[in-house]
Amino acid sequence: MPTTYKRKNEERAKWSAGSLKNAIECVQNRTLGVNEAARQFGIPKTTLKDRIKKGDAIKQHRLGPSSALGEDAEPKLHATHTKIANIWICTRSGVRLIWDFQLAEKLKLKHTFNKEGGKAGYDWLNSFLRRHPDISIRKAEGISVNRVTGMNCLSVKHYFTLLENVLTVPTCSQN
Structure with a gap:
């Protein structure tokens, strides 16, 4: 591998x-x-x-093979991943692989991704994340059914009316 x-x-x-x-x-x-x-x-x-x-002593040479998408497309992909992370969308790595494949196809980049499966490889994603440590894949937290049903409009309004009453009613310590 x-x-x-x-x-x-x-x-x-x-x-x-x-x-x-x-x-x-x-x-x-x-x-x-x-x-x-x-x-x-x-x-x-x-x-x-x-x-x-x-005569190219000053140029920086990178060891190893180049990126599958090339050096020009990698910043675009990095910006896309950063934008997704900034709006707190939690995606599985499988979804990211599909998005990366679609981005490569949309930009008409030469790539070695799986065209039959329609997604990039896990090894490529791991090496991309290693090259860009500021990107992380988050896991969504599980929410119980009781918590979801408890957060309806009526219960939230009731909570804030109680909170407003507590904050507006004078107490002994405010004298």
Whole structure:
């Protein structure tokens, strides 16, 4: 499963962007060779050679595969999920998967979702929620039948009339 995969080699991209920039400057100014700059700044020499050749040292590279919807559509989907969360709509994850699929279809995005089932995958949703920790899926609380029937218009009006009487009637402590 993609959500529980543990990388075998965790030594990838441990260098910082500043050290890469300094190493490239040293090589381009000819103060250090590629091998010596790679050793001194702790960058793999193949990475240093590739970045010098391409000239994209400043660009941030994300490790791993890209998002299923692409980098452009993910903010739109994030905004939709945030809007749903802000109006306190509690939805199950299955409903969210269907909404995400429909949004991808509506925006005509290239995706790998299940077209027969008409919904995105659970693994995709889990990785999306991991990339955006400010979004959470809430569970609706169960309400008993007695509580629902007790909250009718008459009982609420009765409660507020009693409350108004208590607040308007003077008591001994108000003197």
